[in-house]
Amino acid sequence: MPRILITSALPYINGVKHLGNLAGSMLPADVHARFQRARGREVLYICATDEHGTPAELAAAAAGQDVAAYCAEQHLAQAAIGRAFGLSWDWFGRSSSPQNARLTQHFADVLEDRGLIEERTDQLIFSIDDNRFLPDRYIEGTCPICGFGKARGDQCDHCGSLLDPIDLKDPYSVISGSRNLEARATRHLYLLQSRLQPDIRAWLETKAEFPALARSIALKHLDEGLIDRGITRDLAWGVPVTRGGQPRTGFEHKVFYVWFDAPIEYIAATEEWAATSGGDWRSWWREDEGASDVRYLQFMGKDNVAFHTVSFPATILGSGEPWKTVDVLKAFNWLNWYGGKFSTSQGRGVFMDAALEILPADCWRWFLTANSPEHADSAFTWDLLTAAVNRDLADVLGNFVNRVLKFCEARFGGVIPDGGAPGALEQALFAEVSARLADLTAQFEAIETRKSAQALRALWVLGNEYLQEAAPWSAIKSDPERAAVIVRTAINLVGLYARVSAPVIPFAAEAMAGAVGEAWPPSWPSADGAAELSRLAAGSPVVAPPVMFRKIEAADVETWTARFGGADEA
Ligand SMILES: [Zn+2]
Numbered sequence: 001m002p003r004i005l006i007t008s009a010l011p012y013i014n015g016v017k018h019l020g021n022l023a024g025s026m027l028p029a030d031v032h033a034r035f036q037r038a039r040g041r042e043v044l045y046i047c048a049t050d051e052h053g054t055p056a057e058l059a060a061a062a063a064g065q066d067v068a069a070y071c072a073e074q075h076l077a078q079a080a081i082g083r084a085f086g087l088s089w090d091w092f093g094r095s096s097s098p099q100n101a102r103l104t105q106h107f108a109d110v111l112e113d114r115g116l117i118e119e120r121t122d123q124l125i126f127s128i129d130d131n132r133f134l135p136d137r138y139i140e141g142t143c144p145i146c147g148f149g150k151a152r153g154d155q156c157d158h159c160g161s162l163l164d165p166i167d168l169k170d171p172y173s174v175i176s177g178s179r180n181l182e183a184r185a186t187r188h189l190y191l192l193q194s195r196l197q198p199d200i201r202a203w204l205e206t207k208a209e210f211p212a213l214a215r216s217i218a219l220k221h222l223d224e225g226l227i228d229r230g231i232t233r234d235l236a237w238g239v240p241v242t243r244g245g246q247p248r249t250g251f252e253h254k255v256f257y258v259w260f261d262a263p264i265e266y267i268a269a270t271e272e273w274a275a276t277s278g279g280d281w282r283s284w285w286r287e288d289e290g291a292s293d294v295r296y297l298q299f300m301g302k303d304n305v306a307f308h309t310v311s312f313p314a315t316i317l318g319s320g321e322p323w324k325t326v327d328v329l330k331a332f333n334w335l336n337w338y339g340g341k342f343s344t345s346q347g348r349g350v351f352m353d354a355a356l357e358i359l360p361a362d363c364w365r366w367f368l369t370a371n372s373p374e375h376a377d378s379a380f381t382w383d384l385l386t387a388a389v390n391r392d393l394a395d396v397l398g399n400f401v402n403r404v405l406k407f408c409e410a411r412f413g414g415v416i417p418d419g420g421a422p423g424a425l426e427q428a429l430f431a432e433v434s435a436r437l438a439d440l441t442a443q444f445e446a447i448e449t450r451k452s453a454q455a456l457r458a459l460w461v462l463g464n465e466y467l468q469e470a471a472p473w474s475a476i477k478s479d480p481e482r483a484a485v486i487v488r489t490a491i492n493l494v495g496l497y498a499r500v501s502a503p504v505i506p507f508a509a510e511a512m513a514g515a516v517g518e519a520w521p522p523s524w525p526s527a528d529g530a531a532e533l534s535r536l537a538a539g540s541p542v543v544a545p546p547v548m549f550r551k552i553e554a555a556d557v558e559t560w561t562a563r564f565g566g567a568d569e570a
Contacts, residue, residue, distance in 0.1 A: 002295040003042040005284050005324070006033050007266045009300035010050035010095065013074045014059040016081060016353045018342040019380065021301075023368040024332035028449050029299035030087045031369060034503040035444045037088075038524040044284055047082075048093035048269040049075045052238040053258035054135050058175065067237045071096055081352050085361045086506045091276075093269030095261060100268035104239045104261040108189070108231070110319045112243070116192045121185050122230070125153070125165050129178035133186065133234035134165070138175055141168030186234055187250055189241065191260070193226040196314045200226070203317055203325070204309065213302060213375075214329040218309035226310065231260040263312040267323070287322040297328040297447070305331050330447050333373040337380050338566055349380070350564050358560060362505035363389045363549065369504050370453040382566050386552045392457055393505075393549040397497065400463040401512060404490040405544035411476055416491055416516075417484035418538035422530075426489055429466050433496070433529030436462065440500060441527065452504075459500060463493045484538075491516050491542055492533040499525055508548050515545045 008029035011017050026047065033045035051071045060070035071094070079092050094100075111117045125134045136153035143151035144167045148158035153165030165171065172179045193200075201222050204215070232241050238255025241248045267285050274281035283290035298308055308329060316323045334341070342349035355364050367388040371378050408414060422430070440455040467490055476483040498512035499522040513520045517540050525532040560566070 001041060002293050003284070004033075004036050004044070005294050005296045006036075006043065006045040007296075007298050008045075008047050009298075009304045010048050010262055010265060011078060013049045013051040013056050013071050013078075015074065016077065016351045018349050018351045019355060019364065019368065020335040020337075020342045020349070020373075022085065022352060022364075023335045023373060024301040025299045025304075026082065026087055027085075027365060027368055028330065028332070028372065028447070029297075030089075031365075031449070031452070031503045032297065032299075032444070032447055033088055034506065035524070038499070038502060038522050040523070043090070044270065044273070044279075045088060045090050046093070046266060046269045046273065047087070047089050047091075048095055048265050048272075049078055050258065050262045050265070051075070051094055051096040052255070052261060054138065054233075054235065057235065057237050068096070081356070084356055085352065086365065088506075091269055091273030093265060093272040095258075095265040095268070097265075097268055097272050099271040099275070100261060100265045101239045103268045103271070104256055104264050105242045105245075107264060107315050107319055108241070108256065108260075109244060110321065111191060111315070112189075114318065114320055116195060116318045117189050117231070118192065119187050120190050120230075122188055123166060123183045124186050124234070125171065125181050126184040127173040127176065127178055128180045128182065130173050130176050132175075133184070134173055134175070134181070135233070136165050138173065139165040139168065139171050139181070140174055141165075141171035144169055188230045188254070189232045189251075190228045191231045191314060191318070192228050193310070193314045194228055196318050197222060197226045199317045200310060200313050203313055207327070207329075209328045210309075211329070211331065213333075214305050214309060214331045217302065217305040217331075221306050221310050226314070229311070229314075231257050233257050259307060259311065260315070263307065264315065285324050287324055291324040294324055295328070296324055296326050297330065298326045299330050300332070302331050302333055305329070328447070333375070334377045335368070335371075335373045335380055336377055339379055348565065354564070358556075359389070359552075360507065360549075362508045363393065366393055366453070366505055369449055370457070372449040372453070374449045382557045382561060386557060389549060390551045392460070393508075394551045396457065396464060397460045397501070397508075398548040400460065400467065400490075401494050401497070401515070401548060402544060403467060404463075404487065404494055405515060405542055407472060408487050408491060408542050409544055411472075411483070412487060414541055414543060416536055416538050416540050416542060417487050420481035420485035420488075422485060422489065423482075425466070425470055426485065426533075427530075429462065429489065430529035430533060432462055433459070433493075433533060434527050437500070437525055437529065437532070438527040441524070444503065456500060456504060460497060463490065463497070466490065466493070488536075488538060489533055492536050494518075495536050496525060496532055498522060511545045511548060514543075516542050 006029050008025040033043050036043045057067050060067040075094050125139050127134050139153035140150055142149050143156040145161045146159035148156055155162055204218055232254045235255050239261045241251035241254050270281040285291055337349035367385050370388055436459045443452040443455045470486040472483045472486040495516045495518035498509045498518050502509035502522045
């Protein structure tokens with residue numbers, strides 16, 4: 001049985017993430033981690049904040065804070081909000097950790113030892129008033145091709161031309177607006193990805209389990225030809241550039257590029273986890289030290305695929321060391337906000353902190369799983385959210401649980417009733433549950449996010465159908481033994497729902513498990529419906545929980561639309 005290593009793309013440090021970030025990496029990773037743990041597998045789910053780079057420096061400056069203090073504070077905020085969403089990270093690390101600095105410097109050393117790094121001189125734009133080199137995205141000016149006045153240093157959004165900031169006419173600093181700029185020569189380290197192209201292509205060929213989206217993105221980059229990539233920057237905030245453990249001459253005021261050190265943090269965060277837990281991080285990452293039984297799954301949005309199928313493999317394969325590489329790369333499309341994009345700067349959409357102010361985590365987890373932007377972009381609308389909460393959670397699941405347990409309290413004193421034997425209706429239910437459980441397990445195992453939600457909902461629907469047909473409220477008058485069988489079976493369904501729903505809606509699942517005396521943390525059921533619906537024995541107490549899912553009212557949607565927008569943008 002393989003051990004399962006799961007990483008989700010590292011959220012960037014500058015502020016609370018929006019629901020699209022949650023839906024496209026952290027949530028599906030968490031759902032899968034919870035599923036595999038319930039199956040009894042050894043799971044390590046790692047995530048971290050991605051803390052280096054210019055945006056962090058600028059966000060800290062805007063907040064009037066030192067960048068290290070800013071990152072420390074933002075990390076704690078993101079960790080707290082993630083936990084409030086039920087993200088069950090085994091470790092939530094920081095790319096600014098000493099472990100990541102050491103590992104990043106190690107990779108640079110071995111890559112250079114193998115002739116895959118060289119120093120080159122670049123002409124970059126220096127802003128005299130800002131007293132810093134400007135990254136491409138922080139320079140704007142007039143497009144030399146079409147004359148558009150706000151072309152960015154790397155690309156013109158008007159005509160789509162890829163640009164070099166040197167070519168912009170009348171350029172200015174986005175940071176200060178200053179036009180007091182000049183080109184200056186600066187030395188940088190380049191990773192010779194062009195030489196690694198055949199190795200990366202051969203490696204990709206071995207990855208039979210990559211889904212089509214990930215494979216096609218990787219092949220597109222390989223077919224276009226990899227270019228050598230600058231892996232250092234003229235910045236103060238980042239991993240210092242060293243050679244053999246000493247500051248590298250001429251690089252004292254430079255750091256490694258954030259995209260070089262960030263994916264290395266997957267490994268370094270595991271080292272951070274080990275430092276606290278006493279675990280053996282190398283056994284998860286080094287194939288020569290036990291990682292050959294590890295199955296490694298990465299979760300990310302589609303914009304991150306190239307970095308994970310080309311750039312990070314270039315670092316890993318180029319090192320020539322036996323590091324574990326990804327087996328399953330699960331990429332997601334975009335969750336859109338009414339057909340447009342979520343935007344922090346324009347305040348469009350719902351962010352993770354505000355989301356929890358208006359609805360419990362499980363409502364969001366269910367909505368974002370059932371409407372996952374998995375095989376295509378999907379759109380957030382208040383109508384879809386309302387349908388997911390009111391119909392699926394409140395009407396189908398919550399209503400069933402409440403009816404069954406209230407009935408048991410009213411008619412059987414809140415004790416699972418004894419007596420009677422399963423009849424034809426129960427046999428049919430057992431067969432149906434067996435088939436649905438087999439399907440649900442297969443969908444979770446395949447990380448088919450939307451199909452998992454559909455299979456889960458199909459199991460919930462069986463409960464109401466069974467109750468409607470079996471009608472214990474009639475049976476109790478004429479045949480109490482028959483009513484006992486029905487209630488006992490239905491309570492076992494509640495216990496089963498707690499177990500199978502736990503990956504997606506862990507908070508409600510724990511409440512359901514507690515209500516009927518099902519064990520927690522949950523174990524995953526077999527596909528034997530008869531056995532799984534006979535676990536909870538007669539004689540043990542049950543307690544109806546308070547209403548599990550409050551319905552969304554029209555007035556709620558009105559309030560939220562006023563606060564977050566939505567309806568008028570449809
Ligand atoms: Zn243009």
